[in-house]
Amino acid sequence: MKKQIVLISLVFTISAAFSREYRENGGFVMVEAEHYIAQRSDEIRKWYKVDKDFTGTWEGFTQNHSASASGGAYMMVLPDTRVEKTDKLVQGINFSNQPGQMAILDYRIHFETTGRYYIWVSAFSTGAEDNGIHTGIDGQWPESGARMQWCEGKGQWTWASKQRTEEQHCGVEQLIYLDIETPGWHTISFSMREDGFRFDRFALSLQYRVPD
Numbered sequence: 073m074k075k076q077i078v079l080i081s082l083v084f085t086i087s088a089a090f091s092r093e094y095r096e097n098g099g100f101v102m103v104e105a106e107h108y109i110a111q112r113s114d115e116i117r118k119w120y121k122v123d124k125d126f127t128g129t130w131e132g133f134t135q136n137h138s139a140s141a142s143g144g145a146y147m148m149v150l151p152d153t154r155v156e157k158t159d160k161l162v163q164g165i166n167f168s169n170q171p172g173q174m175a176i177l178d179y180r181i182h183f184e185t186t187g188r189y190y191i192w193v194s195a196f197s198t199g200a201e202d203n204g205i206h207t208g209i210d211g212q213w214p215e216s217g218a219r220m221q222w223c224e225g226k227g228q229w230t231w232a233s234k235q236r237t238e239e240q241h242c243g244v245e246q247l248i249y250l251d252i253e254t255p256g257w258h259t260i261s262f263s264m265r266e267d268g269f270r271f272d273r274f275a276l277s278l279q280y281r282v283p284d
Contacts (some may be wrong), residue, residue, distance in 0.1 A: 094181045101181055104272075108178060109179060111175075112176045119148065119177055122147070123144055128150065131150075133151075148271070154267060155268060167267070169219070171217060174263060178260075181259075182257050192277065193262075193275075194272040196270040202267075203221060205266075206220065207263075208261045214251075216248065219265065220265075221235065223242035246280050
């Protein structure tokens with residue numbers, strides 16, 4: 073009986089791990105932000121899962137938006153010390169323009185179809201200082217994954233796929249993408265650009281279109 077209990081426990085553990093792995097189908101895959109496989113570089117800022125039972129008292133956390141989030145949960149970078157433009161910007165603390173440096177979430181995705189995948193993220197932005205994130209692949213942080221930006225759709229979950237540039241601070245379409253050059257398992261990562269960022273879902277698509 074003891075061996076049977078151990079075996080059942082092992083099967084459950086393995087199944088739970090596989091539930092966080094996703095597979096691309098027909099050039100498209102959508103992932104829940106809270107289904108990450110690892111979090112790292114989180115000594116200064118960290119991603120927290122916010123659901124209806126979240127009781128965090130971090131600075132900058134003023135409202136729970138899980139009721140409107142997919143799956144009833146989302147991820148948020150806390151604490152949030154730069155809410156308004158008048159709040160002090162401190163590189164490496166509440167802001168990181170360098171991808172892959174702070175508060176990284178990793179996701180495991182299997183691809184059958186290779187090609188250029190546009191990255192879409194559903195985020196909840198309330199102002200000008202919680203609307204940026206970076207993305208990368210397999211430990212690499214290409215320029216095409218840097219500085220995702222949201223200007224529209226404030227106060228609600230909004231899909232976007234735009235890159236902030238010197239010329240266009242609100243972002244340029246079709247500049248945020250990752251190239252999948254080989255089929256098989258790949259690690260897709262997201263890192264903090266601004267603290268206070270709220271992250272519900274992301275999608276990778278061969279077509280540049282807003283996810284359904």
